[in-house]
Amino acid sequence: MSSSIGAASAEASPPRTVGHPTPLVDGVDKVTGRARYTADLPHADALVGMILRSTVAHGTIVGIDVSAARALPGVRAVVTGDDFAAPYGVIPIAQNEWPLARERVRYRGEPIAAVAADDRASAEAALAAIVADIAPLSPVFTAQDALAEGAPLLHRDKAGNVEREVAQDFGDVDAGFAAADLVRERRFHYAEVAHGQIERNAAVASFDPERGELTSRSTTQVPYYLHLAIARCLGLDRAQIRITKPFVGGGFGHRVEPLNFEIVAAALARAAGATVRVEQSREDSFLTHRGRPETDIRLRLGLRAGGEITAVDCEVIQRGGAYAGYGVVTILYAGALLHALYRVGAVRYRGLRVYTNTPPSGAMRGHGAVDVRHAFEALLDEMGGELGLDPFALRRANLIEPPWRTANDLQVNSCALAACLDRVEEASGWRERRGKLPRGRGLGLACSHYVSGAAKPVQWSGEPHAVVNLKLDFDGSITLLTGAADIGQGSSTLLTQVAAETLCLPIERIRVVAADSALTPKDNGSYSSRVSFMVGNAALRAAEALRDTLVEAAARTLGVAATEVVWQGERCLVRGTDRELDFASVVAAALAGTGTLTVKGVWTTPSEMQGGRFRGAAVGSTAGFSYSAQVVEVAVDEETGAVSVEHVWVAHDCGFAINPLAATGQVQGAVWMGMGQALQEETQYHEGLALRPNFLDYRIPTIAESPPIDVTLVDSLDPLGPFGAKEASEGSLHGFAPALTSAIADATGIRLMALPATPDRVLDAIVRRRREARLESMRANRAAAAAGERTNP
Amino acid sequence: MGTRLLEVTVNGRTRCDAVDDATLLVDYLRRSVGLTGTKQGCDGGECGACTVLVDGAPRLACITLAASMAGRSIETIESLAAAGRMSPLQRAFHEHLGAQCGYCTPGMIMSAEALLRRDRAPTEDAIRAALAGNLCRCTGYVKIVESVQAASRALAEGER
Numbered sequence: 027m028s029s030s031i032g033a034a035s036a037e038a039s040p041p042r043t044v045g046h047p048t049p050l051v052d053g054v055d056k057v058t059g060r061a062r063y064t065a066d067l068p069h070a071d072a073l074v075g076m077i078l079r080s081t082v083a084h085g086t087i088v089g090i091d092v093s094a095a096r097a098l099p100g101v102r103a104v105v106t107g108d109d110f111a112a113p114y115g116v117i118p119i120a121q122n123e124w125p126l127a128r129e130r131v132r133y134r135g136e137p138i139a140a141v142a143a144d145d146r147a148s149a150e151a152a153l154a155a156i157v158a159d160i161a162p163l164s165p166v167f168t169a170q171d172a173l174a175e176g177a178p179l180l181h182r183d184k185a186g187n188v189e190r191e192v193a194q195d196f197g198d199v200d201a202g203f204a205a206a207d208l209v210r211e212r213r214f215h216y217a218e219v220a221h222g223q224i225e226r227n228a229a230v231a232s233f234d235p236e237r238g239e240l241t242s243r244s245t246t247q248v249p250y251y252l253h254l255a256i257a258r259c260l261g262l263d264r265a266q267i268r269i270t271k272p273f274v275g276g277g278f279g280h281r282v283e284p285l286n287f288e289i290v291a292a293a294l295a296r297a298a299g300a301t302v303r304v305e306q307s308r309e310d311s312f313l314t315h316r317g318r319p320e321t322d323i324r325l326r327l328g329l330r331a332g333g334e335i336t337a338v339d340c341e342v343i344q345r346g347g348a349y350a351g352y353g354v355v356t357i358l359y360a361g362a363l364l365h366a367l368y369r370v371g372a373v374r375y376r377g378l379r380v381y382t383n384t385p386p387s388g389a390m391r392g393h394g395a396v397d398v399r400h401a402f403e404a405l406l407d408e409m410g411g412e413l414g415l416d417p418f419a420l421r422r423a424n425l426i427e428p429p430w431r432t433a434n435d436l437q438v439n440s441c442a443l444a445a446c447l448d449r450v451e452e453a454s455g456w457r458e459r460r461g462k463l464p465r466g467r468g469l470g471l472a473c474s475h476y477v478s479g480a481a482k483p484v485q486w487s488g489e490p491h492a493v494v495n496l497k498l499d500f501d502g503s504i505t506l507l508t509g510a511a512d513i514g515q516g517s518s519t520l521l522t523q524v525a526a527e528t529l530c531l532p533i534e535r536i537r538v539v540a541a542d543s544a545l546t547p548k549d550n551g552s553y554s555s556r557v558s559f560m561v562g563n564a565a566l567r568a569a570e571a572l573r574d575t576l577v578e579a580a581a582r583t584l585g586v587a588a589t590e591v592v593w594q595g596e597r598c599l600v601r602g603t604d605r606e607l608d609f610a611s612v613v614a615a616a617l618a619g620t621g622t623l624t625v626k627g628v629w630t631t632p633s634e635m636q637g638g639r640f641r642g643a644a645v646g647s648t649a650g651f652s653y654s655a656q657v658v659e660v661a662v663d664e665e666t667g668a669v670s671v672e673h674v675w676v677a678h679d680c681g682f683a684i685n686p687l688a689a690t691g692q693v694q695g696a697v698w699m700g701m702g703q704a705l706q707e708e709t710q711y712h713e714g715l716a717l718r719p720n721f722l723d724y725r726i727p728t729i730a731e732s733p734p735i736d737v738t739l740v741d742s743l744d745p746l747g748p749f750g751a752k753e754a755s756e757g758s759l760h761g762f763a764p765a766l767t768s769a770i771a772d773a774t775g776i777r778l779m780a781l782p783a784t785p786d787r788v789l790d791a792i793v794r795r796r797r798e799a800r801l802e803s804m805r806a807n808r809a810a811a812a813a814g815e816r817t818n819p
Numbered sequence: 820m821g822t823r824l825l826e827v828t829v830n831g832r833t834r835c836d837a838v839d840d841a842t843l844l845v846d847y848l849r850r851s852v853g854l855t856g857t858k859q860g861c862d863g864g865e866c867g868a869c870t871v872l873v874d875g876a877p878r879l880a881c882i883t884l885a886a887s888m889a890g891r892s893i894e895t896i897e898s899l900a901a902a903g904r905m906s907p908l909q910r911a912f913h914e915h916l917g918a919q920c921g922y923c924t925p926g927m928i929m930s931a932e933a934l935l936r937r938d939r940a941p942t943e944d945a946i947r948a949a950l951a952g953n954l955c956r957c958t959g960y961v962k963i964v965e966s967v968q969a970a971s972r973a974l975a976e977g978e979r
Binding site: 056274307 | 855860899910921955956961962
C-alpha cells in the first residue's frame with residue numbers, strides 16, 4: 027500500500043496534473059488522421075475474409091456444402107461451425123453461441139460459414155457458392171410468444187425459453203405498501219436500441235503455422251475476454267495467442283464481449299495459414315447487435331404523503347435474443363439498480379430474461395439499469411404530482427447518506443446527490459420557471475447512478491481487479507503498461523495524469539503502452555465504467571512504488587535518510603537545506619546496479635464492496651457509485667407530436683474529476699445517448715428481419731437536433747477512488763429519458779409509458795387525451811341534462 | 820467493368836493511377852493512395868465519416884466514384900497539418916475535445932474546414948447546419964460546436 031516517503035511535499039502542493047482539463051494524450055493522432063484503427067492497418071498481403079449469414083430465423087442445419095466454394099479460384103479457406111472446438115459466451119456459465127452456427131440457426135443474420143480469398147470478388151463468389159440446407163423451425167420473435175405455452179424452444183436446456191428468472195425480496199414489501207399513503211402501479215414498454223458506434227467492426231488476424239502463433243487485432247473493448255474466447259473456440263493454448271487493440275472508434279458496450287467476426291477471422295487465418303482481414307458492414311454491426319433489449323416493466327411504488335418511498339414491487343421482462351451473451355447480468359442489473367439510488371427498505375423484484383429468434387442483446391452503456399430508471403423516476407414524478415410534491419422535494423425526501431448499505435447489500439461510500447440536485451435546480455432556473463413556461467414547454471427532473479466498475483469480474487480468477495506496470499529506463503522516460511482499452515473515453519490520458527501527479531512529473535515524461543497481451547498486464551476491459559476507478563487505483567499504486575524507489579535512490583546518493591528527501595519530481599531536495607538532485611541523477615542512481623526498473627501496482631475491490639450473499643448479489647456491487655441529477659427542457663408541438671429538447675442541465679457526482687475536460691465530454695455524451703434512446707432510436711424487425719440496419723432508418727440524433735448540455739461536475743471525494751474519483755461515463759445516461767417524459771408531462775399533461783417518444787407516439791397520446799376529454803365533457807353534459815330533467819320535470 | 824487511368828490531385832500532389840470504373844473514392848484513397856485518415860462508418864452516405872473536399876467542396880467519398888475525379892483536386896484530413904503542425908481546426912478539436920474516439924473526426928473536421936473557408940465567423944446555427952451530415956456517437960456534439968467556434972476565433976486572431 028501507499029508509503030509516506032516523500033509524500034508530504036507532494037500532498038502539500040496543489041495538484042499539478044489531476045483536476046486540470048487535459049487534452050487526450052492520443053488526441054493529435056486522431057485529429058490529424060494518423061491514428062490507425064483496425065481497418066487502417068497496413069497488410070498488403072491480407073486475404074479478404076467474409077461471412078455468410080442465415081436467411082432463416084430459426085431452423086435446423088441439415089448441411090452446409092462448401093465444396094463448390096472451396097474449389098473456386100482465389101479461395102484460400104472456408105470454415106463452418108464444425109471447425110470450432112467449443113462455443114463461446116462472455117459469462118462462463120452461459121456459453122451457448124458458436125462463432126458460426128452449428129446444428130441450428132436462431133436468428134436471421136446469424137453467421138453460418140466464412141471464407142478467405144485473394145480479393146473481395148473471389149470471396150463474394152465463394153459465399154454465393156455455399157449451399158446451406160436449413161430446415162425451418164417455428165420462430166418466436168417476441169418475449170410474449172417465447173413465453174407462451176407450447177412455444178418452440180430455442181435451447182433444449184432452457185424450458186419456456188427463460189434464460190434466467192430472478193426473484194429477489196428485501197424487507198417487508200406488504201407492510202411497506204400498507205404503510206403508504208399513495209400506491210400506484212404502471213406498465214412501461216421500451217424499444218430495443220443499438221450502440222451505433224461510428225466505427226464499423228473489423229478484425230485482422232494472422233496465423234503463423236511454423237510457430238503456431240495467432241495474432242489478432244480487432245475493434246474490441248475487452249482484449250482479454252477475446253483472448254480467452256479465441257483460445258477456447260480454436261482449441262489453442264492461450265500462450266499461442268497475442269491480442270492487440272489498435273485505436274477503437276467507440277464501443278458503448280457493443281464490443282464488451284467477444285464477437286463472432288473476431289473469432290471467425292482467427293479461424294480463417296489459421297485455416298489459410300495467412301493474414302485475414304474481416305471488415306464488417308454497418309448492417310453487420312446491427313445484426314451482431316448486443317444492444318439494449320426490448321423491455322417490459324410493471325412497477326408498483328408506495329409513497330408516504332411526504333414522499334418517502336415505502337415499498338417497491340417490480341417485474342421486468344427482457345427480450346434477450348437468440349443467445350446468452352451478458353443476458354444474466356443485464357436482468358440482474360435491472361433489479362440491483364432499480365431502487366438502490368434511494369433510501370428504500372422493501373423491494374420485490376422479478377426478472378425474466380427470455381430467448382427469442384432475434385439478434386442477441388447484450389450490454390449497452392448504462393447496462394441493464396436504463397429502462398428501470400425511467401420507470402422508477404417517471405412513476406415517482408407522477409405520484410409526486412398527485413401528492414402535490416415538487417420533484418426536487420420528492421427526491422430529497424429519499425436521499426441516502428453514506429456510508430450506507432442498500433436493501434440489496436450494496437455499499438455506498440460517497441454520495442453527493444443532494445449537491446447535484448442543488449446545482450441543477452439553480453442552473454435550470456427551476457424555481458423561477460417551472461409552471462410558468464408557455465404552453466407546450468416544460469421542465470422535468472430525474473436522478474440516476476451507476477457503478478464505478480463491477481466489483482466481481484465475470485472471470486473469477488482470484489487475481490487483483492487491475493494491474494499496472496511502470497517501466498523506468500536510462501532515458502528518464504516512464505512507460506505505463508496497461509491492458510486497459512482506450513476506446514475514446516480517454517483512459518490512457520487519465521492513467522498518464524494519475525502517474526504524473528503521483529510522481530510530480532510532467533505528463534510528457536510518461537508514455538502509455540496499452541492493450542497488447544505480449545507487453546501489457548492483463549486487464550478485464552473497458553466496461554462497467556471500471557477503468558478510472560480500478561486501473562486508476564493500480565496506476566496510483568504503481569506510481570507510488572516507483573516514487574518510493576526513486577526517493578530511496580536519491581537518499582542514498584545524498585547520504586540522508588529517505589524521510590529527509592523532499593520529492594518534487596524533476597528535482598528533489600534535502601529537507602531544510604539547499605542540497606538538491608535533478609531527475610536524471612536520481613534515475614541514474616536508481617538504475618545503478620539494477621538496470622531498467624519495472625514496478626507494479628494492483629487494485630482489488632475490498633470484499634465488503636463485493637455484494638451480499640444472495641443469488642446474483644455480485645451484480646450491482648461496486649467500490650464507488652456515481653450520482654447524477656438532470657433537468658431537461660422540452661418544447662412539444664401538439665399538432666405534430668414532435669418533441670424537441672431545448673436544453674439539458676446535468677450535475678454529475680464523479681467523486682473528483684481527474685480530467686474535467688474528458689469527464690465533461692463523457693457526461694455530455696451519456697446524456698445525449700440517453701436522448702437518442704428516449705426520443706427516436708428503435709430497432710425494428712419483420713419476422714426476424716432487421717428493418718433498420720443502417721443510420722438512415724436507425725436514427726441517431728444529428729448535430730442539428732442536439733441541445734446544449736450544461737454539465738456541473740460535483741466532487742464527493744470517494745474514500746477509495748483514485749484521488750477520490752468515480753465514474754463519469756455512464757451514470758448520467760439513465761436520467762435523461764425520465765427527465766424528458768416528466769418534461770413532456772409538464773408541457774402537455776401527457777405521461778408516456780412507451781419509449782421512444784417519437785412524434786407518432788406523442789401524437790397518439792395527445793389525440794387519445796383529447797378524445798377522452800371530449801367523452802368526459804359529453805358525459806358531464808348528459809349527466810347535467812339528466813339532472814336538469816329531474817329537477818325541472 | 821473497365822479500368823482507366825485516373826489523373827487527380829490528392830493533397831496537392833498530382834497522381835496517375837489505374838482504377839476500376841466501380842472503385843469508390845474512399846477505397847481509392849485508403850487502399851490505392853494509402854491515406855487511411857478518411858474513414859467509413861456506414862454502408863453508403865449515412866454518416867459523413869468519409870467527407871473529403873473536392874475542389875474545396877465537401878463530398879462523401881463513400882458514394883463518389885474515383886473515376887469521376889479526373890482532373891479534380893481532392894483534400895483529405897492528412898492535408899491540413901502543415902510541416903507537422905496542426906491546423907486551427909485540428910488544434911481546436913484536440914484542445915476542446917471535439918474528438919473522443921476520433922472516428923468521425925476526419926470527416927467532421929473536413930466538413931468544418933469547408934464551412935470556415937466560406938465563412939470564417941459562422942453562427943452556431945450555421946455550424947450545426949454545415950455539420951448535420953456528420954454523425955458522432957461520443958460527444959453529443961457540444962464540444963464539436965465549441966471546437967469549431969474556437970477555430971473560428973483562432974482564425975480571427977490571425978492563426979494560420
